[in-house]
Structures are given as structure tokens and as C-alpha cells.
Amino acid sequence: MGWISPFKLNRLGMLNMNRRNVDYISRYNSRESYPLVDNKLKTKLVVAEYDVPTPGLLQVVRQQHEISRFKLMADKLDRFAVKPAKGSGGKGITVISGREEGQFVKASGAVVTLGYLERHLSNILAGLYSLAGSPDVAIVEDLVESIPGLARYSFQGVPDIRIVVFQGYPVMAMLRLATKASDGKANLHQGAVGVGLNIATGQGLNAVQFNRPITHHPDMDLALENIVIDDWDQMLAIASRCYEATGLGYMGVDLVVDAQKGPLLLELNARPGLAIQMANGCGLLPRLQTIESLRRPHFTPDQRVTFVKKTFGAV
């Protein structure tokens, strides 16, 4: 691996970490909105008012003694996910994809007991997965069934779509596919594949894994060029609406496409990463600056989406 000159990066309009923090996150994201996105439960409740669909909420476990109620409910369920409300980067999420002789089968295929899940819940409550170890609540959600068209590109985990939304304008998007290396997680720094998407059409552009360009999924050996995301306009509208819901000027919106319910919001991120630029093969800065220089911003999500499709569609 070599080095690239900063002037070249500048010409590409690559946003760097320092600039993202100083010029975008600290300028456009107000502190009081952070708890909204750092807590999945709060996110779920607030975006619901803006017609943003999320996976169905089955139960919230707030106290240690409520774990017994979880036992009653879990007995009747086949497929669900247990998440810490304040977890970040997919930490502490346990996905149960089926039952086997009364035991629970994890997405990885491992069979676990109810006791394991109860311990997991009490770990979540103690704040094991939360930022700074503060006490947390656990949420139990419907398991998202990824549409088969996308699911075949992902190793185990559900593929999700990250859209960076700047002042309500969806500016850049990528599809994140889990791999063996990422252990079924969709985080790029853990080895997931990122596929850049044309913001206007939802069509695949480039793909990267571990910051290196690839053309095929390393585990499935499927070409990544021809991926097209269905319901793309709807996804852009959902992402755009999250701006009104949270007031965060610069955020990452993580969406999944459910086989039955269509696009759903998984979580919001107030500090979206920079790898999306590498998956798209272009920098964020020119697009962000285009929007910053708008003299008349658009006030409705639909207008913003139309503007984005018109302005950033040509690659």
C-alpha cells in the first residue's frame, strides 16, 4: 500500500475525519439531538411520528426483574432480535432465527438456551454494550426478513443501506454486505463489503472491502456491479424525513428492505463514517458544498429528493 498526495484527495473532494468533525458534525448536529440517535428506542418512537417505518417492537426490558416477562413472550416466538438501545456499531445484537427442541438458534447457527439470552439481557441492562458503560435498556424486535434479491449477496447478516443525509438531502448511499470476515456484521471496518450506489437510481457503482476495490463478493462469488435496489425513491424519502424527525444536519441513515414491509429504518448515526466515499469512488465535499451554497433550501422531503436526483444523479 502506498500513499496518496493530499492535493489529489483535495481534487477528489474527499471529506476527511477532522473536517467532518469540525465543519459538519459540530456545526450541523446539535448536542441535544444526540440522545435521539444514540438510543434506538427513542429513535423508533420519534421517527414514527414522521411516517418512517421501523421493525416491529415486541418488548422493552428496562429492569432486571422484567427479564422474567421476556421468558413468557420469547416462548411463543420463533424469530426475533435482541438489541441494546444504546449500542453502537452492531455491538450486543443477538439475532434468533429459529427454534430447535425448545432451544434458540442464532443466526450463526449456534444453539443457545434461554439462560444464555437472560444473561445477555442482564448484560445489556448493566450497560456492557452502551457508550461509556451507562445503564441501558434492551429492546426485542421483529426479525427483518431481507428480500431474497439482496439477501443472496450477504453472508448470513441482513444487508443494509447507509444513506448520508445532509440538511435533509440524501447525498450519498452505499449497500453494506456482511462477509465471513466481518462475522455476519455489516460494519465496513470489520470487513463487510461496501457497494457504492448511484444516489439517483440505486444502482451499484463500485465495491470495496477493507478499503480495497473488489468486483465480486468474497464469499458468494457474485458480481457486485449489477445490484439494483428496489423501492429506491421510497428509501430516499424515508432518509430525508429523518431530518425533520431528529433535526440532525449531518447523519447516516441505516435502512433495510424487508420482504413483507418494504424499506425499514434500522438506526440513525450522528457520526457517519467516511468509507462511503471509497465505495462510491468520489468525495462527499462537492455535494455537501453544493447544498451549503443553496440560496433557497427545499422545505419538503419530496422536493429535496427530486433536487438530489437531478443534481447528483449524473456520475
Next chain:
Amino acid sequence: MTSRSRIPFYLAILLLISAGISLAVWRHLELGIPWLSGEREPIWMVEARIDFDGTGDPVLASLNVPSEPPGFRILSEQAASPGYGFSIVEEAGNRRAEWSKRVVEGPQTLYFKVQLVPDDSLLREAPKRDPRPVPAFWEEPQATAVEELLDQARTRSSTPESLTRELIKLLQPENRQVQNTTLLVSDVNYMNLLSRMLNHTGIPARTADGLYLEDARRRQDLRPFLQIFDGERWLTFNPRTAEQGLPENVVLWRQASISLLDLVGGDESDVSFSMLRQTIPSLQLSQAESTENGLGFLSLYQLPIEEQGMFRMLLLLPLGALIVAFMRIVVGIRTSGTFMPILIAVAFVQTTLVPGLIAFVSVVAIGLLMRGYLSSLNLLLVSRISALIILVIFITAGLSIAGYQMGFNTGMTVTFFPMVIIAWTIERMSILWEEEGVHEVFIQGAGSLFVAVCAYLAMSLPVASHLTFNFPELHLVVLGLILLMGQYTGYKLTELRRFNPMKVYT
């Protein structure tokens, strides 16, 4: 919008940095605090020792001590004499050290120490009041001899100085041609005679006692010097060779013609001198002198010694913070915990680098192994961290004892590491291990250690601790730089590598 809001910010930074630098320069010029700690100046430590036998009566010992000796500056004075009351009394231009005690019996020793700094600017000081010659009276036959000698000297001279030189020569044994000179001169009264004769001719003259400064000499005596007053200042002559001027290595201990030691209530008294040449950093000099100067208000030397030591450490922290900020913002090294590297670096300062590194790595490694077992116990977070803290203390105690038994004192230095910080480091590393794999643990661990070592190297530079402690205002510069880095929006060094694949799209 950006340019308007940032100009006051940059102005403030400029102000901070220039204020820091100019204050430091000003204090350097005014107080003479050196920029480097290595600058040293010689000083003489002279010790007068008084021995006497107490007779059981109240004792008052009064020693003449130097007052404005030509060519030297007095840096400090101190007396060591257990059980005695001590004070320095100044009267009519004479300074005397006085010891007193109610009942004294048996052999006694009193010490008086003075630190002298050579200073040529103090060579020519005029007395406050012009002295007058003291009239002298001789009986026959000495009177004739005196007149005869003075006549001879007068004919060969033109000024008071030359008269003095000639007179000294005439009084030397090999030149005693004049009759009755032998009658006049004896070794005992020589100095007294000389000054009396000069006074007789109308030249104010006196005897001064000087000390030849030679390194590490003990039991030295004072040597007499002749001083005459030429109307402006006292001139010094060697009473045997008639050489004019004071040798550079002589300090005049006693200048006024008064007694060296007055002792009441003791006998068999004796005064002797020993001396030592020391070189002390010019810093200490200026520090000792700045207490009287108004500019010393910024000096931390006014604090008690204990607090000084604490501040010495505290004032190094901004330097560590600067390095951490630089490494994270500009270079882009990932560390585990933002300021953990500084705390580790501070611990390294106490333990020195290599033993510190070994101790730290072994404590964390052992801790990680034990943490592995803890994680299989499924404990709640708080109790797991608490258990970890106790384990870390066990590990450090074990390492210390094992090191001590094997004869390494360095094992003991483990205790300088902040236990709670180490426990949290282990916990974080362990979670990182489980979630991101060993690779990330090594990257962040190595990054933290690298930054800690850099911070340690900077903090342990002698010039760093010297500057931060003696010029606390320089921290304004550090603050300015850190604020400036907070506005850095350029690429990190590591991002140039990370974004390297983007080359394809240029």
C-alpha cells in the same frame, strides 16, 4: 461565514502565543533566568569555624562577617550552631554575627557559612563617608626613626600610592639601612606600625583581612592587607611585596579595623576558615535573587518545596497533551482511551522507560489473561471492573515482590502506574479483542504505547521540565497550539494511506 467567524479566533491565538513568548523573553532578560538548564556559574562557599572552651558562664560570641567585599556578591549566609541564639547585627557599617547562650561548658564549635559570587562590577565602590587619618604619637627614639623613614619614602614618591609602596619597601628586612629601623619594626606590630605611619603622614590607612580562595582548603587563616584611602576609594596593597591591587582570588573578610572575634564567657578561642568552590546552575542564582525582585511574582519557586515538586510534574502534562493532540489530529494514530497515553507517560517518567515499558506490558498482558477468565463468569460490568482493579493490584504487588526477590529494584516501580487506568485499559482491550479481534488490540495498544513513549521522551527532556517550570507562561503557547490544532481540517497522515485506493478515480 467561515472567514468572518475565524479571524477573531486566530487573533486570539496570536495574542496568546505572543503573550506567552514575550512574557518569557521579558523574564529571561529581567531576572536572568537562563533558557537552558545547563548554564552554570561558580560560587564560593566559605565557612568560618569558631572553636572555644566554655567556662560555664553565659557566652556572647561576635564574629566580624563580610560586608560588601570588593569583587564579590553575597548570595546567602547561614549559621550552624545548635542551641545558640543567632543574629546578624549591623552597626556603623560593620556586620557582625552574634551567637549567645546562657550556660556553656566544654569545647564548642560555631559555624558561619557564606556563599560568594564573583562579580567584577562590585570592585570599585566608594565608601559612604570619607575616612579621616587617625593621628599617631611616638616617643623617642622611635619618633626620630619614623620621621627618618617617612622622609626617605617621601623623597622617592609623589602620590599617596607611591609613598605607600616606598614605605613598604623600606620596612622590608633587606632594606633596613636606616638606624633604629630594627628598633622600630618587629613581626608582631608590623601591620599596625605601617598603618600608623601612613596615618601620621595624613593618609587614611587601615588593615584588612583577606582570605585566599582555593578549592577545598581547610583550616585557612586570614592574611592581612593594607588599605589606604586615596580620596575616592580604598586601595589595597600587599603589605610585604607592596604590590597594589587585590588579587582576584582574595575575598576581604574584614575591612574595618575592628576585631575579628569578640568572645565573652569562653577561652582558647580560635577562628579558622574552609572553603569550597561550587558550580550551581545560574538558575538557582537568579532564583535566589529574584525573591527580592518584583518580577519574581510568576516564579513557582516561592511555593514550598513539596508543592514545587508536584507542579514540576503537573506543568509537564500540557506538553503530553500537545503531543497526544498532534498524534491524534495530525498524524492520526489510534490510541485506546484519549489521554491514557499521557498517564502512562507520566508513570514512565517515574519508572524510566525500559523498566516502565516492561512493567506496563506485563501487567496488561497478565491482566488480559485474567480478564479472559472473568468474562467467562458473566459478571455485571461494575463488579467486573472492580474485580479487575483488585487483580491489577495483585499483579503489581506480585511483580514488585518477585522483582525485589530477584534483586531488581525496578520491579517496585510498577506501583507508579495508575491502577484504575490500567484496569480500564485491560477492560477496553479485552472488549476490543472480543469484538474486533487481536489485530485491532495490537494496533491500538501499539498506538497508545507509541504516543506514550513520544510524550515521555518529550517530557523527560531536561530542557522541557526546565522551560515548563521556570517559564510557566510558555503554557500559553502550548494552549494556543492546541487550540490551533482543534481547527485543523486537513487530512491526517494516516488518511493519506487509508484513501490511497482513491488513486484509481483521479
